[in-house]
Amino acid sequence: MNGAVLIRGRHVLTSATPESVTDGAVRLSAGRITHVGAYRELAARFPDDPVHGGPNDIVTPGFVNAHGHFSEALLAGMAEQYELDGWIRELIAPVAPHLRREDAYVGTLLAGIQMLRSGVTLVNDMFVCDPVGPEPVTPGVVQALDELGLRGVVAFGAGDARPGVEKAAVIREHEALEKAAAVSRLCRFRVGITVVAAQSPELFDQSVRMAVDGGHGAHIHLHEVREEAAGVRARHGLSAVEYCADRGLFDAPVLAAHCVWNSRRDLALLADHGVGVAHNPVANMVLGSGVCPLPELGALGVDVGIGVDGAASNDRQDMTEAVKTAVLLQRVHHLRASALSARDAFRMATIGGARALNMGAEVGSLEPGKAADVVVFDGESPALANVHDPVQSVVYCAGPREVKEVWVDGRPVVVGGEVTSVRTADAVARSREAAVSLVRRAGLADLSLLARV
């Protein structure tokens, strides 16, 4: 499994310099990229390496899914009629106390398979649940990611504002996830904060200390909807971004999801503190939240990645859809075709997301020394039959059907379009039982034909 291989493509898109290699190849060995160059030269130099990919394929870095929630994996395709507040009240909050470790495990398998099949090699996740049961829930995420062979930055989306949730139980859940990630091959831990308003000032300050002193970094939602900045200001006299800066959260590496509604001061604070942003265009459109100001963030040098977000607010866990949608949303919002290019979106989905997660030195581009996270798009697919510009072909033409191979940490986790590490049919069947049980326990069977008796 860890023997060296060459991965060949008509086009190798690096997200580095040079931007692409024609008739190129990437050499992987022991989990690292060792060479990127002309296929003919590398094949001559390493004649014993097996060759993957093909002469018409497109080879890219793995996509970085910069924001998601495996906690929503069993809730796709229901309760579409709400904006964020109503959606949390009617769907997310009722489910949160009922999520168990088994749901975390099965849901992560289900959503993780979809991500891998859309070219994701690293997911930044925030599992949102109320830790009210006897067993920690979130280690199930790590177990499933390890089985799938999908790299993860894992967080528990913590809050203590809902009734029945005790601060001590929240801290225990963080600690259980941190422990699980510490012994995982592919996962690392971050401190999750759902939103500023979900935490007491005491819990928030403790989260800051964990993120800063523990060296973990943090994952938070910021300014997803217009009401958030105003609501936090009414309570604390500051916007949520200002509150985070004021309390010292930005002394840690922070990935903030959304950042749709920002004052000039908010934008300056994000830039000055090196906060990374995850843009989630499909979820922002599903919930009617708004349009992320990508031009302004870009002008300030903020690192921005693209996320699919959770399955309850973006029912497909499909990175190719999110990347294309990122382009389309900016164009229709600004009434300008130059508002965002395929090249911009491709970089955001790869090296941009890696940098936003403070992992730009390790993943996100095809360069010697980086982790061997690689995707092969099938050049024999009808959608990629005629590649006039490989970046536009990947962003506009390719979907999960064109994802032929995915390599994570030098191992083939998708081959021939199928996940190799787990049986997809088993995960699907198991998830159906889990979804029925979860929806019934949460009292939401009237929203689900599946769960209705």
Ligand SMILES: [Zn+2]
């Ligand atoms: Zn989210």
